[in-house]
Amino acid sequence: MHEYSVAAELINALLPQAEKIEGKITGVILKKGELRILSDYALVSAFQMLAEGTLFEHAKLVIEQIPVSVSCPSCGYEGYVDHVSDDAFHFIAVPVLTCPRCNSEVDLQTGRELVVDSLTVETSTGTNAD
């Protein structure tokens, strides 16, 4: 249960950028690596509570998943991995960190991120404030 501290860090990190934005921030798009053990539900609730009274109070936190991708030093494969997903694992897709082509050990390329991608902003004129 560390979603509150993550949500607090997220808001603190974004506030300086939010202050420069003209318009109402209605969304925060967060990309989360598949290997992160963070509850989306708890993150969204923590964000809602902590955002009250800040520039993010009208913003909805949207979480998008970044899948695990790897590179294989043995055969040169680069790409996604296979998942185990059956009744033994309650049909939760568990990424298997092995090369799907030659079964060798792999280097992780993506899957452990927690990165804010973009903010959704509503402006009165509807024009892009970029």
Added chain:
Amino acid sequence: MHNIHVNGEDILKRQLELAESNRKQLNDNQVTAVSVMGAIGSGKTSLIERMIDRLTEQGLTVGTVAGDSAGDDDHQRFLSRGATSINLNTQDDCHLDAHRVNHAMGHLHIEGLDVLFIENVGNLICPADFPLGTAKEMVVISTTEGDDMVRKHPKIFAQTDILVLNKMDLADAVGVDPERIMADYARINPHGQALQTDARHDIGMDELMEALGFGCTNTQ
């Protein structure tokens, strides 16, 4: 309505940087550090005690960070075993992080150590998200927790290279099939190493020492 792309820094970047700084400090001082994660009551402390005995016999100096939400029971056990130890109470936090461990390392004077064990708070969820900067990581579970532990916490097992199944002496008594646990782990972590121990009766410890790179004569 439009989207503004923001400076995409990782929210937990600070944690990763701190873990890297710990790793460098440990390497510079030639300390082999092991992060010990696992379930509550699985035997993390007992396994470390057995390893302290063996490493001390090899003439090595062992340090420990005893992570717990409260109390100093594990810390006292390590001290009585002859380790240099520091008690790290997280005050209800469910995991250790690299920042706290860095402070602990400072108090321990790691320059005098050969091996450092960092025992995390008993928890199979949060510690996986917070690397500490150790060279090795292991997860401990025990037979008494049931043979569905890997299935219930797949994400930590999918990304940790050493699994220790402890309390093998009690498997029959609690009707648990260790092979089921081993098979589940092999499916989601084909390159991981799974070991079976009975820390109380000092069984399986040589294999664990070897898996962690602690040979019989020297750690180097």
